[in-house]
Amino acid sequence: xxxxxxxxxxxxxxxxxxxxxxxxxxxxxxxxxxxxxxxxxxxxxxxxxxxxxxxxxxxxxxxxxxxxxxxxxxxxxxxxxxxxxxxxxxxxxxxxxxxxxxxxxxxxxxxxxxxxxxxxxxxxxxxxxxxxxxxxxxxxxxxxxxxxxxxxxxxxxxxxxxxxxxxxxxxxxxxxxxxxxxxxxxxxxxxxxxxxxxxxxxxxxxxxxxxxxxxxxxxxxxxxxxxxxxxxxxxxxxxxxxxxxxxxxxxxxxxxxxxxxxxxxxxxxxxxxxxxxxxxxxxxxxxxxxxxxxxxxxxxxxxxxxxxxxxxxxxxxxxxxxxxxxxxxxxxxxxxxxxxxxxxxxxxxxxxxxxxxxxxxxxxxxxxxxxxxxxxxxxxxxxxxxxxxxxxxxxxxxxxxxxxxxxxxxxxxxxxxxxxxxxxxxxxxxxxxxxxxxxxxxxxxxxxxxxxxxxxxxxxxxxxxxxxxxxxxxxxxxxxxxxxxxxxxxxxxxxxxxxxxxxxxxxxxxxxxxxxxxxxxxxxxxxxxxxxxxxxxxxxxxxxxxxxxxxxxxxxxxxxxxxxxxxxxxxxxxxxxxxxxxxxxxxxxxxxxxxxxxxxxxxxxxxxxxxxxxxxxxxxxxxxxxxxxxxxxxxxxxxxxxxxxxxxxxxxxxxxxxxxxx
Numbered sequence: 001x002x003x004x005x006x007x008x009x010x011x012x013x014x015x016x017x018x019x020x021x022x023x024x025x026x027x028x029x030x031x032x033x034x035x036x037x038x039x040x041x042x043x044x045x046x047x048x049x050x051x052x053x054x055x056x057x058x059x060x061x062x063x064x065x066x067x068x069x070x071x072x073x074x075x076x077x078x079x080x081x082x083x084x085x086x087x088x089x090x091x092x093x094x095x096x097x098x099x100x101x102x103x104x105x106x107x108x109x110x111x112x113x114x115x116x117x118x119x120x121x122x123x124x125x126x127x128x129x130x131x132x133x134x135x136x137x138x139x140x141x142x143x144x145x146x147x148x149x150x151x152x153x154x155x156x157x158x159x160x161x162x163x164x165x166x167x168x169x170x171x172x173x174x175x176x177x178x179x180x181x182x183x184x185x186x187x188x189x190x191x192x193x194x195x196x197x198x199x200x201x202x203x204x205x206x207x208x209x210x211x212x213x214x215x216x217x218x219x220x221x222x223x224x225x226x227x228x229x230x231x232x233x234x235x236x237x238x239x240x241x242x243x244x245x246x247x248x249x250x251x252x253x254x255x256x257x258x259x260x261x262x263x264x265x266x267x268x269x270x271x272x273x274x275x276x277x278x279x280x281x282x283x284x285x286x287x288x289x290x291x292x293x294x295x296x297x298x299x300x301x302x303x304x305x306x307x308x309x310x311x312x313x314x315x316x317x318x319x320x321x322x323x324x325x326x327x328x329x330x331x332x333x334x335x336x337x338x339x340x341x342x343x344x345x346x347x348x349x350x351x352x353x354x355x356x357x358x359x360x361x362x363x364x365x366x367x368x369x370x371x372x373x374x375x376x377x378x379x380x381x382x383x384x385x386x387x388x389x390x391x392x393x394x395x396x397x398x399x400x401x402x403x404x405x406x407x408x409x410x411x412x413x414x415x416x417x418x419x420x421x422x423x424x425x426x427x428x429x430x431x432x433x434x435x436x437x438x439x440x441x442x443x444x445x446x447x448x449x450x451x452x453x454x455x456x457x458x459x460x461x462x463x464x465x466x467x468x469x470x471x472x473x474x475x476x477x478x479x480x481x482x483x484x485x486x487x488x489x490x491x492x493x494x495x496x497x498x499x500x501x502x503x504x505x506x507x508x509x510x511x512x513x514x515x516x517x518x519x520x521x522x523x524x525x526x527x528x529x530x531x532x533x534x535x536x537x538x539x540x541x542x543x544x545x546x547x548x549x550x551x552x553x554x555x556x557x558x559x560x561x562x563x564x565x566x567x568x569x570x571x572x573x574x575x576x577x578x579x580x581x582x583x584x585x586x587x588x589x590x591x592x593x594x595x596x597x598x599x600x601x602x603x604x605x606x607x608x609x610x611x612x613x614x615x616x617x618x619x620x621x622x623x624x625x626x627x628x629x630x631x632x633x634x635x636x637x638x639x640x641x642x643x644x645x646x647x648x649x650x651x652x653x654x655x656x657x658x659x660x661x662x
Contacts (some may be wrong), residue, residue: 337368
């Protein structure tokens, strides 16, 4: 036997050993990831076992997907490094998914990677400082280990040609097995591309498959029957069905999207010491109201908001997709703001959280807003124990928006944040105004008690806002609605409606609108509001007003969405009528008026300062302390007494400049 033959015999078992290692590691990683996905480490093995036994082909597809990502190791010399890296990515992704599922009711998707900065900003609301430090140490250790492995780790001595041929062969076999298992799983009904409920889809189809779908399946697929003639016919039918009544152009329209708000009376088995939402209850009984079908549960505020503003259904987009992070980031589209601007309205957006959350500082320009007032443009706000801004600050902001444009009717779109989770599972309220006397067994009493006490304060804000608007002489419609249910671990059976995708809305007015009670989808809400004012501008608005209830309604909505966002824009004869607004940050300008020295400090007086203001002179940032909306203190010599050389910048927590006084 020659030395060459002997070497070949030795190498062959090594190749088989590598394949065995990849196969076993893929199985181990898949099982651990699915244990995270089914919350087995905290809730037991029942859910995982139901998935493994009830959908074995789906589990096989997930396994082969993981294996597919490990197979490239065969091509490489640094095999150990690549295998370790790939396994670490899967395990970290699975662990992140498990953590997210414990704190909200929507699983981890590729879309979450587009808001990673936001996620890091809110991490202190979910983990203590000690856990964050441990997490940082663990991440650092993992990265250091990977770097060391890349630098000093073992390298394969297999010739490059053999690695190439072996890798291609194994890759083809893996792809063939994946295709076969994928096909069989679809035929058996164990996989689907339709995710009506994202959380249920992850449970039913597995993490690897679903996460891949949120990556590959984006946008709106080509609807059947899409062509120029179909869109033209639809356009003509909408135009023919529009209201011919004279529109009411003198009514202020105010939206308040209430974070995680739902009437606690909607939760079966929940008993409280008192009703935490008496204002909501009174408004619900006296004014137009109903159930609101929302596209998300436990999280995903921006998608409910998107539906209300645009009249589009996010269900037609890819699973877990945030249109604010994809198409609407670069495309201006019809919204309630644009429809009201056509009637002379000024359009304001308000949110008591960071401007860059879900890219609102960029997206709102494409949605038709003249100005956007975020947390960075508000005075010192009171925080909840969970470090979210309380909603009481919004009353003054809404009234200020109405006052800044006295010669125009106003649209004010407001997004609240006080009701946001995480809801602490240990007691944090010393003397809660509302206590839980009975609660479904699977819910945490402390979390529920914290939540309903936040609801109580949100309801007080509602009462104060209604009272303030009642004292004004302008005609006003106030639309109140919950964006999604709270992430309390609720199940469909816990809700009076039997679903987790239903909140509620109330339409208050001060000029005697007819009382209507009907259930709506979030994408129908604005059309219903504008219909009360006989405003039928826009084709999405018109579609909802003319075709709601028709058998072809959903397909027609999908056709319009595809056409204006991804198609040929036949609806507009190929010419998009909407362009981004020249939106300003903050509804009123920040002004520096005087710069004076008193003792060892310098003081800048002016208007509309906030805690997020930074003072610069000739490009140099100075140490400044916010004292009030009219006064800031400098603790270092500015080198000038000329206030005209002073620039005030508004910066967020990442030091991103949102605006300045130049």
